[in-house]
Amino acid sequence: MGTSFEGRIRETGLRLYELAAGDQPSLFKKDYWTGKVMDWSMKNEAFKQEMFRFVDVFPYLTRPESVARHIQEYFCRPGQDFPKSMQWGLKLVKPDSLAAKMAAKSIAKNISNMGRQFITGATIEEAAPVLKNLRDQGVAWTVKILKEAVKSKKDEEDFLEKQVALLDAYDSILSSWPSLGGGAGDLDWGFTPKNNISLMASCLYSQYLTKAPAFDYMVDMARERLRHIYRKAMEIGAYVLLDMEHLPARAFTLELFKTINEEPEFRDYPHKGIAFQAYLRDSETLLRGFLSWSRKQKQNFGIRLVKGAFWDEEVVLANQNNYPVPVYTNKHATDASYERCARLVLQNHRHTMLKCGSHNIRTVAYVMETARDLKVPQDRVEFQMLHGMAENLRGAWLKSGLRLRLYAPVGEIIPGMAYLVRRLLENTSNESFLRLSFADGKSRESLLRNPADLVAAGPEAQKVVETAPEYGEMGPFKNEAPIDWTLQNRNDFSRALKKVRQSFPRQVPLYINGEAVTTSDEIKSTNPNQPDELIGVASSAGISEINGAVSAAKAAFSTWSRTAAAERSGLLFKAAAGIRKQRHALAALLVFEGGKNWNEAQGDICESIDFLEYYGREMIRLSAAQPLADIPGERSQLVRIPRGVGAVITPWNFPLPISVGMSAAALVTGNTVVYKPASQAPVIGEAVYRIFQAAGVPKGVFNFIPGSGSDIGDALVTHPDVAFTAFTGSREVGLKIIGRSGETPAGASHIKGVIAELGGKNAIIVDADADLDEAVGCIVQSAFGYMGQKCSACSRLIVLDDIYEKFIEQFRNAVESLYVGPAEDPRSDVGAVIDESAQKKIQAYIELGSKEGHRLVGDSGRSGPGHFVPPTVFTDIAPDSRLALEEIFGPVVCVFRADTFDKALELANGTSYALTGGVFSRSPANIEKACGQFEVGSLYINRAITGALMQRHPFGGYKMSGTGAKAMGSDYLPQFMVSRTIVENTFRSGFAPLGKG
């Protein structure tokens, strides 16, 4: 069959080309504005970026001067080499001038035309004439509500209502239109409903990213909503297809589809389908599994097979999270995968219908010829295209006798923008079939070649599949990949939680010079979510234990400080391996003792590993003597040497990563350590001790002394033999340590150093052009993740007037969607705060806020037994109120208004802290201004302000937020060392060695 089959594909393809000839997709017609933009975008990558970003922000620009200002910021910057026509004469005029407003108006019209190219209308009624027109030519439709960023329960409910209403409305519109293909009643061609909709699972349950641990719960939630839609469809006889989204939603979508279709109520309804993507490396395997399940169901599902529209995103996310890239990175490989998948579906035509979604002539020809070979009946294949793409191919399909359905987005332009940008990207991609065929004029023959042959000849064939990096070896640093909540991981972690719980209460001694020491004083540690559960009982150090630990550390210093840096780094790598091995057990401790939910607990594990892997590598880098000059007769170099005994005093909110990180930094640089964990987390503290002990850190080098009361901390930091203190914690304690460390005690061998990370009162500015869908999710995460008990957490929001009302509404909806429950419950977004005293302190702030301002969210909370505080949002708080200025360290946020970006910055800078800050803006000028003037140690733009990553986001603040140390970055370790300049005169008796020094 081989040659003749490929030969037939070639013939069919050439025939399709002929039928399409003489016309271009309208997108590439340069006599239209959109065509010009596409032409420029294909020629000039920089322009394309600015253009697509401008399209992305455009719907938010409600005022003409704002359009004009953005045009200037995107297209009229110095050094940009863009065509005059794309600057709309705005380069030198004021944004609020009449000329600018006129230009803005015409741009708005152009962009809106561009949107209309792909979006059929704001409502089904508005879309009707468009649908009718093509339907008259024999083309069917599937209608999709554009609402890609459903973010809250409210949004989900709105969507559900809208979707059901659309089914009804579409039904009544269609009732007066004849069926296609001579079909009777509501069935086109006699077998498929005229009323056909597509929808995404994420519109039914929006929290699928953060709720991954509670997989079954979220499938349940979505299924309950999907039932309503299915029922309505059954009632009116409509077709419902579940779309496929980006990878993180795939398992959820598939499970939703399977479980609902196993329900007796829906089993017999024949008009149901789901989409599959061919661009994933595991597409074929997944499809086989699905087909095997569907055969067992004895049902008849439609399968829309597409190549996949999230390629850029999948590549970016994989890179950002350090996952293997899930998609084929070669277009031919995707095309070949598509053909294999299409053949699979066609082979199963008895219980599936293939909906071939492609604008690629080769692909369609392949499907046509395969169907012919497999004798697939006409009613088991249909072809789909996107509205607005490749209009010239429609006729070719129809003339070839193919049944054609267009994908018809309906909705407002704002939620549609992401969709529009995706389409523009697709069309301007270097590998786009339409671009190659109809804009670049690549030869038909070459475009009709078998992609499998091209794969075999191309680089993908040679490419080794990426494997997880081996951290034990010294490759370059990579962030530990976040946990993937697969069934396996969910089960493993559930089991670990049960098992670890059985070990409570634990007895925790001190460890001094490698020996366990118990004392009569005790510290009791309980579960914040269940205070009657005792997690552990720790011995509490007194002055004599402090002295003993410092002595041990001092004695161990001379050997440890001279141990080769590579060896010390090696111990860190071993410790990292140790954490990986027991990650679930350690995460379970974080849940029970720290009150962390599943995601936060597992995130802490990754961060702990990162500290070890990164600082280990950093020390190896820093241990190389740094040559200082290349002068003959002289060898000058700088070497770094440890300081001495360090006190490491860590907080309860990140008891694992911060303890591991600060200890690792002190140890790997050659210092010896006395480590005092937070008294709320001694059990995790002991785990930290054991991690280093198991890695092989010698006796006395790392000593563990839980203790309570400020006397103990004071005795430690003021000890004459303690050369430095590394502290993360409250401002009050931090300033005390700094003050006490300044008083050099008699007998001290060093001027004491202090590396302190203190509090924050972090603000996020929401600019008038912010992407609210993105902003709201990130802000909720920044403010309420771990109940706001992060020094980086957002506690102030400054929102520009123009967008204030809209923001407030979305934000309230999102906060109200948070699930409050005990940390061990995988559904919980928000759990109890650390202890009763924290609870009381936060509640006092809430009472104050309720008096001084307006409580927007937070009226209802979960009551005990845990230390719960409801996520709370205040508005109308005076900027000089205590609530606006003091660190609350709980789930409380104040929202302020500002009428200009400058005023927003001024408000943001109006506290004594400078730790983190965020800006959501799509104005390059405002972003630049924030970079220069926002007084923070870490500025985050268009993303959450918590969750700093090793190496990529060095962390630490100034003003009252800390000493300016930047943990996680390359400036950190040198602070644990001093340096020695070594200058050798190598010139002897008139004789100097050649070359360097």
Added chain:
Amino acid sequence: MGTSFEGRIRETGLRLYELAAGDQPSLFKKDYWTGKVMDWSMKNEAFKQEMFRFVDVFPYLTRPESVARHIQEYFCRPGQDFPKSMQWGLKLVKPDSLAAKMAAKSIAKNISNMGRQFITGATIEEAAPVLKNLRDQGVAWTVKILKEAVKSKKDEEDFLEKQVALLDAYDSILSSWPSLGGGAGDLDWGFTPKNNISLMASCLYSQYLTKAPAFDYMVDMARERLRHIYRKAMEIGAYVLLDMEHLPARAFTLELFKTINEEPEFRDYPHKGIAFQAYLRDSETLLRGFLSWSRKQKQNFGIRLVKGAFWDEEVVLANQNNYPVPVYTNKHATDASYERCARLVLQNHRHTMLKCGSHNIRTVAYVMETARDLKVPQDRVEFQMLHGMAENLRGAWLKSGLRLRLYAPVGEIIPGMAYLVRRLLENTSNESFLRLSFADGKSRESLLRNPADLVAAGPEAQKVVETAPEYGEMGPFKNEAPIDWTLQNRNDFSRALKKVRQSFPRQVPLYINGEAVTTSDEIKSTNPNQPDELIGVASSAGISEINGAVSAAKAAFSTWSRTAAAERSGLLFKAAAGIRKQRHALAALLVFEGGKNWNEAQGDICESIDFLEYYGREMIRLSAAQPLADIPGERSQLVRIPRGVGAVITPWNFPLPISVGMSAAALVTGNTVVYKPASQAPVIGEAVYRIFQAAGVPKGVFNFIPGSGSDIGDALVTHPDVAFTAFTGSREVGLKIIGRSGETPAGASHIKGVIAELGGKNAIIVDADADLDEAVGCIVQSAFGYMGQKCSACSRLIVLDDIYEKFIEQFRNAVESLYVGPAEDPRSDVGAVIDESAQKKIQAYIELGSKEGHRLVGDSGRSGPGHFVPPTVFTDIAPDSRLALEEIFGPVVCVFRADTFDKALELANGTSYALTGGVFSRSPANIEKACGQFEVGSLYINRAITGALMQRHPFGGYKMSGTGAKAMGSDYLPQFMVSRTIVENTFRSGFAPLGKG
């Protein structure tokens, strides 16, 4: 004449080759040990380096186990690929084993044979048989006492005595030997004395390097000694030739020769000569000048023309000091210069005799043929060679009828080692004529080519003469070249001193926000060397002025902190240009107000310029945002931002460079400054203010507030608006500032930072194998330069037992040679200390030392009117005495003994300071140990421990010596800044820009 002249040279050359044929210089004969060493040295550069370094240290190895240990350290290190025979079977044996001792003995014999190759004997009597033997064959001699490192008055006197005695002894030896060439009596060939000596000017006056400002004085001192030698020579009829040394001694040697020969007493004595070197770029010019002078004298001088033996050293020193390289860097150019010079001398044969010192057949043939052309009488040319070099050429010279004189070093092996190494280097150089001819076998034809032709064809012809770097432009940083004490500079500085003195007493106001402010409180500043001379009267700040200055600085911060870094750096470059322009006037202030001598004052100028040029460049480097990761969809970067208002509090001992440096660091990083100069140096403080003001630093950015009393400093550093203090000064005040800065005051916007450089109690270890000639000079400089009033100054010496007595003797002699006098006197090595209270404090320590130990030097001092304290050395002080532990900050040194290097290190580390330290050692193992274990911020090996240079020697200590800041290096400026991480999510609507971030 052209072709035929070159043709004759070629013929003569080939004839000389023929006459020398059939033999090799013994140095290249591989059947001898020396020959093998030379062979290996030529083949293996690494071996050559170790070998020559071993030869250099060898004479100091008084015990066999010490020889064995050094052999192991030099030749048996892991990774060295040396022949087994060069490891003497010592790789695996203990240095004190019998086998090792046997090996050491045989090595000693080999090295001593190697020395004997070039050195005729330890005394003239011992040398006599060697001299006699060759003299019998018709070869004459010039005898030279090997004492290259005369270091003290005592050494000079010893040398003089020895030289005179040698003349006598040689005379009596020679009296029994017949004259050469049939000459009668004491004249060889009838016209030149049998008794012929060579000597160096530096043996007559050893301080020529440090006493360059007092040029006439040192010429006077040397001339007085030379007169004795001339008189003796006249008495016995001997020939005296003044050798030429490295460049720093040239002007001195020439002036000495000229001035003594202008004295009537010596005018008529005909047997006097001087050496000239041809390898310097200005050789010919200099020679023309000399010949013109000598013609006027109507005297008859011998001119020994050599190519020059200090090539390596001249290149290294020029590079180290950033001078233009003074020598030709191409061998042909030197050869061509030699020929031009030789022709010049021969043209002047009526009143000069050419002594052609060369082993190069081409050169000698050129001289022979030129002499023939110019009809130079036989008695106006003689030829010279070095003893031990090119024995095979001697016969050739004699057979060609040339008169030959050998250069005969007489002396102990220790002072001879530098000479020996120089000879070995010469022979193994890639461009050595002897090596090329007799070891490498290069063709005679090619070696006889005209060097002028080769120069014209070679790279030197194209090479642009190096010009001084233009600092105003942004080339890479280069250290400002030290002043060259030419006549011009000496005169300019003398005039500046006179002129500046006329401006005293100066009135110095405060400068706040650009306005001069006067107060009723006053600070009086006087000349330490002449306390009744009032240098200036300064206004003294009170609390209100402090507050005013801080307010001004705070107000100026917002604009200055946002000024572009390049612009701020530009102001530093302008300030540097300003200093260069008025360098003599500023240096004069340092002499009068600071009590600095000429060298120290001018050194401070260079350092001040360096601070500005270096920090300016550093800030430009640091102002570039540092990209943090290359992750698609994310742009992460780190930017550095200023801290706020800085207090800069500076010491009196480096009132210009430290003030300029700390202020420049604070300013260029974008901070605004309140600068408080030392109350001993307000006039220089005002000069610092004016330098920045003249460069264009805006109002309020830099404020000047002299003040006295600890209240003022306290008010400044504790001011809530002062974000940091940069302090250099005493431990007491520094610890107080650190303590007070730790107490964050109410209303403070920052946690205060402190950058503190405090004191030192710096030790130098003198290992048993130290080069004492080098060590003593460097130690005197380190301990007594600026009267020990440097935080880096040496105040403890730890000397290994084996070398203790020898060291003590040389050290005492050197210290006693110091010239004590007022700073303005160019002769003064040591002047008055800063003020009466310093004088009293130091004197109290001296009294204590005199009670507790033995005062080796320091009994006699210069009495007033200045605050003089005699340079003082103690021995036999207990290591726990106050004298051994406390910073004295004056010209007082304690010497300790140690029996092992480990104990020496332990003693060195036994104080609370860790600033600078030094080691003089030629043991690679001990040097490595010191690098790892010597607790200092700056370790100097085989050089002085003061005089750190910008970029090459980052400076600063730890323990009680400071906060570990390293001024002068790349770690410094970041301490004046905090940093901001900026993370931008660049991923929008599924669309990420390509490439970075």
